[in-house]
Amino acid sequence: MTANQLALFGKSKAMEGMIDDFLDRISEGGLRFEHGISAFVDSGLSERWEEKVAQMRELEREGNQLRRTIETHLYTEMLIPEFRGDVLSLLEDLNFLLGLTEDIFLAFTVESPVINEPFKNDFKLLVATAVKTIESAVLAGRAFFRNIAAVRDHQGKISFYEDECDQISTRLKRDIFESDLGLDVKMHLRYFVDKIDSLANEAEDVGEWLAIYSIKRDL
Amino acid sequence: MDFTVLIFLSSGLFLGWSLGANDAANVFGTAVGSRMIRFTTAAAICSVFLILGAVISGAGAAHGLGKLGSLNALPGAFMAAFSAALTVYWMTKASLPVSTTQAVVGAIIGWNWFSGSITDMSALFKILGTWVACPILGAVFGALLYKMTVKAIGWANLHLLRLDLYTRLGLIVAGAFGSYSLGANNIGNVMGVFVSSSPFTDFSIGNLATISSVQQLFLVGAIAIGVGVFTYSKRVMMMVGEGLMPLSPVAAWVVVIAQSIVLFLFSSITLEHFLASKGLPTIPLIPVSSSQAVVGAVIGIGLLKGGKGIRWKSLGSIASGWVTTPIIAAILCFIALFFLQNVFNQEVYKEVRYVLEEAVITHLEKEGVAMEKFSSLQDREVIGGVRFRDLLREQMMLDGETEDRIITAAELFPLHVSEVALQNLDRDYLTAGQAAAVKRLTGRQFQHRWQLSDALSDQSTEWKRKEDNKLNKPFNQHLKEQLAYLYGLFEASGTQVSSGD
Numbered sequence: 001m002t003a004n005q006l007a008l009f010g011k012s013k014a015m016e017g018m019i020d021d022f023l024d025r026i027s028e029g030g031l032r033f034e035h036g037i038s039a040f041v042d043s044g045l046s047e048r049w050e051e052k053v054a055q056m057r058e059l060e061r062e063g064n065q066l067r068r069t070i071e072t073h074l075y076t077e078m079l080i081p082e083f084r085g086d087v088l089s090l091l092e093d094l095n096f097l098l099g100l101t102e103d104i105f106l107a108f109t110v111e112s113p114v115i116n117e118p119f120k121n122d123f124k125l126l127v128a129t130a131v132k133t134i135e136s137a138v139l140a141g142r143a144f145f146r147n148i149a150a151v152r153d154h155q156g157k158i159s160f161y162e163d164e165c166d167q168i169s170t171r172l173k174r175d176i177f178e179s180d181l182g183l184d185v186k187m188h189l190r191y192f193v194d195k196i197d198s199l200a201n202e203a204e205d206v207g208e209w210l211a212i213y214s215i216k217r218d219l
Numbered sequence: 220m221d222f223t224v225l226i227f228l229s230s231g232l233f234l235g236w237s238l239g240a241n242d243a244a245n246v247f248g249t250a251v252g253s254r255m256i257r258f259t260t261a262a263a264i265c266s267v268f269l270i271l272g273a274v275i276s277g278a279g280a281a282h283g284l285g286k287l288g289s290l291n292a293l294p295g296a297f298m299a300a301f302s303a304a305l306t307v308y309w310m311t312k313a314s315l316p317v318s319t320t321q322a323v324v325g326a327i328i329g330w331n332w333f334s335g336s337i338t339d340m341s342a343l344f345k346i347l348g349t350w351v352a353c354p355i356l357g358a359v360f361g362a363l364l365y366k367m368t369v370k371a372i373g374w375a376n377l378h379l380l381r382l383d384l385y386t387r388l389g390l391i392v393a394g395a396f397g398s399y400s401l402g403a404n405n406i407g408n409v410m411g412v413f414v415s416s417s418p419f420t421d422f423s424i425g426n427l428a429t430i431s432s433v434q435q436l437f438l439v440g441a442i443a444i445g446v447g448v449f450t451y452s453k454r455v456m457m458m459v460g461e462g463l464m465p466l467s468p469v470a471a472w473v474v475v476i477a478q479s480i481v482l483f484l485f486s487s488i489t490l491e492h493f494l495a496s497k498g499l500p501t502i503p504l505i506p507v508s509s510s511q512a513v514v515g516a517v518i519g520i521g522l523l524k525g526g527k528g529i530r531w532k533s534l535g536s537i538a539s540g541w542v543t544t545p546i547i548a549a550i551l552c553f554i555a556l557f558f559l560q561n562v563f564n565q566e567v568y569k570e571v572r573y574v575l576e577e578a579v580i581t582h583l584e585k586e587g588v589a590m591e592k593f594s595s596l597q598d599r600e601v602i603g604g605v606r607f608r609d610l611l612r613e614q615m616m617l618d619g620e621t622e623d624r625i626i627t628a629a630e631l632f633p634l635h636v637s638e639v640a641l642q643n644l645d646r647d648y649l650t651a652g653q654a655a656a657v658k659r660l661t662g663r664q665f666q667h668r669w670q671l672s673d674a675l676s677d678q679s680t681e682w683k684r685k686e687d688n689k690l691n692k693p694f695n696q697h698l699k700e701q702l703a704y705l706y707g708l709f710e711a712s713g714t715q716v717s718s719g720d
Contacts, residue, residue, distance in 0.1 A: 012384040019380070080383045081254035082467055087379075145379045217379075 015079065018070050019091075019145060023138050025063040026094045030134035032056055033101040037127045037196075040108050041120050053105050060102045067095050086213040093206045094141055097134055100202060104195050113192050114185065122172040126196050129168060133161040133203035140210050144217070151214045158207035165200035169193050224418050227293050230301035232443040235409040237307035238319045239269075239447025242405070244455035245316065245478065245509040246397030249471035249517070250390040251453070252460010255383075258453050264391060265398040265452075266445030272402030273441035274434050290330055295567035296412045298559050299326035302552035306544055311451060314458040315540035318508040321346050323408050325545025329552030334568035335603035337626065340619070345506040350541050353507050356485065357515025361477040362523040368473055386468045393475040401509075402441055410440035459513055463537070464521045464528045477516040482507050488693050495689040511541065573607040573629040574600045582669060583628055588621055600631075627669070633711040634665040640709050649701060652681040657705065668706050675702075 036052035043049070070091060074084050115123055140154035176189045247261035290296040303322040310317040324342055331338045372382060419435040460466055466474065483490065486507045494501045514537055521529040560567045575597050580590045592615040601607040608626060611617065617625070641661060646654050656678035665671045675682035684698060685691035 012380050016378050016380050078254065078257065080379060083379065147376050149373070 011073070011077065012079070015070065015073055016145075018066055018073075020142075022063060022066040022070060022091065023094070023141055025059055025066065026098050026141075027135060027138045029056065029059050029063065029098040029101050030131040030138070032059065033105070033134075034127050034131045036105060037108070038124055041115050041123050045109065045112055049109075053109055056102050056105050060098050063095055063098045067091050083213070083217060086216065089209065090141055090144065090206070090213065093202075093209065094137065097137065097199065097202055097206070100199055101134075104192075104199070107192070107195060111188070113188050115189070116179075116181070118179070119172060119176060119189065122168060122175070123193075123196075126165060126168045126172060126193065129161050129164045130196050130199040130203075133158050133165065133200040136161060137203040137206040137210075140207055144210055144213060148214055148217050151210055155207040155211050158204055162200040162204040165197050169197040224293075224413070227297040228413055228418070228439075230297045230304060231410050231413055231440060234300045234304035234307075234319070234323075235406075235440045235443030236447035236451075237304040237311065238405055238409060239266075239444035239449075240311045240451035241307050241317060241447075241455055242319055242401055242510065243398075243448040243452040244459045245513045246401060246475060247390075247394045247452075248316070248456040248459030248513065249466055249474045250394055250460065251456045252458075252462075253466045253468045253471040255387050255390055255468045255471060256394075258456070261394065261456070262449045262452065264395055265401075265448050268395045268398035269402030269444055269448070270438065270441040272399035272404075273406035273437045273444070274402075276399070276403035277406035277437050277441075289327060290412065291569045291571070292566050293412075294559055294565040295330055295334070295556060298555045298567060299323070299330050299552050300409075300412070302326040302329060302555055303548050306548040306551060309547070310540050310544055311455055313536070313540065314454045314462065315537050316455050316459055316510040316514060317540050317544045318349070318510045319405065320408060320508065321349070321541070321545045322548045325548030326552040328545070329549035330556060330568065332549065333553050333556045335605045336568070336571065337604035337608055346545060349506045349508050349511055350538075352505055353481070353511035354515030354518065356481045356507070357477060357512035358519030358522065360481050361474060361516030361519030364477050364480070365470060365473045365520045365523060368469060372469065383468065386472050389472045390468070390475065393472065393479065397475060397479060397509075402444065405444070406437050406440050409444065410436050458533065458537075459517065463514065463517050463530060463533050466517065466520070470517075470520050473520065474513060474516040477519070478509055478512040481512045481516075482509055488696060491689055492693045501689055570602050571604060572600050572602055572631040573604070573626065574598065574631055575625075575629050576666075578670070579628050579667065582673075583625060586624065588624060590625075593625075604630075628667065630668070631666055632668050632706065634668070634671050634706065634709040635711040636660045636663050636671075636709050638662075643708060645704075648704065650681055652679050653701070655679070656682055664711070668702070671705065671709065672702055675705075 032052060032055055036049065036056065039046065039048045039052060071088055074080065074087065080087060136154050136157040140151050140158065143150035143154055172193050173190050176186050176193070179186070181189075243262070243265050247256065247265050250256040251258050251261050290299055300323070303319065303326040306322045306325070307317060307319050310322075324346060328338050328343070330336070377385070413436060414433055417432045417436045419432040421429055421431050423429045460471060484502050485505050488504070491501045491504060514534070518529060518534065556567045559565045575590075575593055577597075580593075580597065584590050593611065596610060596614065601610060604626060607629065608622065611622060611625060636657070638661060641658065644654065644657065649657065653675075656675050659678050660671075660674055663674065665674070672682070676684070682698070685694055687695065
């Protein structure tokens with residue numbers, strides 16, 4: 001056995017830590033997203049908003065770096081040969097969620113949509129519910145590594161929140177289009193509603209894939 | 220150093236190489252097949268531990284010459300080893316895990332057939348039984364252990380990476396132990412027959428240790444096995460670990476452990492003795508083979524999962540490999556012996572003579588065998604076991620056990636407890652009382668093995684066979700090996716009529 005392979009046994013714990021760190025970043029990204037959008041809805045492009053965008057960029061960068069490190073280690077050290085592919089897909093999908101939150105932040109920064117008072121609460125509610133799908137996806141991801149039986153419970157929650165998101169976004173879009181706003185503003189707001197709702201859809205996809213990975217992991 | 224010994228040794232090395240190429244799959248096949256351990260890592264661990272097993276534990280059993288020890292001429296043993304090795308090589312080339320021991324037994328049957336010696340039918344039935352019982356036991360233990368392991372893992376809630384780490388460690392530890400016992404158990408078959416003609420001499424490393432010629436010989440044999448593992452074992456490993464059924468890492472570990480448990484429970488005299496000494500019921504001992512137990516364990520797990528993943532075609536090939544291995548080895552050995560004897564003019568066997576003289580008849584009658592029917596055979600010297608058996612049968616059909624007793628007792632095996640032979644006596648292998656008893660027989664000559672055995676038991680109770688029961692089995696087994704060692708040591712060379720043509 002080479003020294004490299006002996007070292008591998010010591011590295012296993014470090015890898016567990018890296019995966020936990022990565023999942024923490026996704027979870028934190030969701031919370032920062034919620035706080036950021038809430039700040040935008042309340043006060044538009046403010047200093048606080050810029051601060052949130054910078055934090056989100058940093059998080060996304062860290063998440064990407066962690067994902068790459070984990071992927072490299074999984075392959076070079078031949079860890080979990082049976083589930084390596086599934087773990088890579090899971091990490092990429094979760095990282096995509098983080099990327100999507102950053103995209104939405106950028107879109108808000110560049111396009112600066114005007115959110116009128118009647119829609120503010122529903123916008124915040126939509127974001128909060130979408131973030132719950134992300135959190136549930138992160139919990140399901142953790143369960144995939146630690147407690148396979150719990151994946152199903154978390155997946156159920158993702159589906160529930162995604163359904164909630166659909167209802168809120170439909171209601172919000174209906175209210176937007178029933179308002180007196182110009183068509184350009186209505187379409188602009190609809191774009192943002194759809195963009196935020198897409199977060200929940202992507203999280204639901206993560207949950208569905210996780211359910212399949214779990215069947216495979218069922219030894 | 221005798222050059223011909225080196226030539227004969229080459230077939231032992233070839234057999235070692237074949238053994239390594241085929242049997243390493245039993246201990247590391249599933250680990251490599253499930254991609255948990257790299258082939259080179261597995262080959263390195265396997266080689267190191269099997270060399271340790273062969274040199275440390277194998278040499279301890281050097282007095283038991285392995286199965287080929289029953290062949291009474293070195294060229295014959297050379298050809299039997301060569302035939303077995305070639306057969307195992309062919310099977311390895313076809314990626315089939317087979318039993319090297321069964322190939323050796325097949326080759327010995329070929330030799331028996333050629334030399335007119337009696338084939339122990341129980342050896343054949345043992346092989347047949349192994350083909351059926353061993354995979355079934357492997358499957359039952361594999362399935363049970365797999366279910367228990369899955370439950371335990373579910374209960375422990377380990378992190379995926381932690382489970383991966385533990386499984387990997389488990390595979391390495393189980394593989395290392397398996398390799399150690401592979402070396403210890405099989406080196407006798409590979410090199411045992413060459414012990415008496417070892418070209419090496421003992422040497423000391425300062426005052427630290429002495430490496431005996433047997434250990435050096437076994438080291439060379441073990442290196443040959445290790446080279447076999449490195450150069451040619453991957454294809455059989457992939458067949459066991461992947462070709463038969465794709466295995467999860469946990470299942471890979473279960474297979475190795477299930478195989479070890481089957482081998483331990485059903486072939487350990489030590490365990491039987493331990494259970495019997497505690498007044499517990501014993502587990503019946505049956506012949507087992509690791510190749511067959513491994514395949515059984517894989518199939519057992521496959522069936523537990525519904526049987527969908529099992530590649531039945533591969534299983535069919537493997538099973539046909541089991542059946543054909545001893546047959547091919549026997550036929551090959553027979554043909555090869557014919558050439559070795561008639562083309563190369565080598566003595567491939569020594570004729571064995573049988574005679575029912577007065578002493579033999581008295582000895583057998585004392586043991587309760589009715590001999591009056593065989594009076595017409597008295598004092599008639601018969602060449603060849605099969606011929607002698609046929610003559611016995613012409614007089615009267617006996618049960619197998621009695622027939623064996625008469626044949627064994629009548630076999631001429633001149634022994635001479637000479638001063639020269641006594642100098643070579645390994646006193647560490649005998650107790651002080653046993654060694655003293657042997658010494659008291661200095662100068663005595665015997666015509667049959669049992670005469671030496673009787674003379675020794677008259678000299679010392681330590682040479683007396685104990686009553687046949689499970690508790691005394693290890694003692695009697697050891698006594699039998701010690702006596703076999705003495706027969707080899709005191710065999711009066713040149714007194715037997717040699718013949719090869």
